Amino acid sequence: MPSLNVSFSDEEMEGVRAAAAAEGKSLKQYLHDLGVREMHRKQFVAGASAWADRLRQEFDEAFPDEVPPARRGSGAAAA
Numbered sequence: 457m458p459s460l461n462v463s464f465s466d467e468e469m470e471g472v473r474a475a476a477a478a479e480g481k482s483l484k485q486y487l488h489d490l491g492v493r494e495m496h497r498k499q500f501v502a503g504a505s506a507w508a509d510r511l512r513q514e515f516d517e518a519f520p521d522e523v524p525p526a527r528r529g530s531g532a533a534a535a
Contacts, residue, residue: 462487 464472476486516523
């Protein structure tokens with residue numbers, strides 16, 4: 457299984473140890489979970505953005521007064 461050595465300053469290490477202790481995790485588990493959590497967060501944001509892009513036209517048609525002026529067609533009146 458791949459592993460990683462990460463260097464921290466003394467001050468950084470103190471903060472990371474405190475954060476791990478606050479979550480009741482070992483330092484190793486805390487840092488592992490932090491990386492995985494960030495990966496999942498990015499996947500979620502990308503998925504949510506794609507979902508919004510797919511529905512944007514339908515939403516804009518259903519709620520024309522909510523369309524930002526920059527995205528309105530040339531014939532639409534400003535709110």
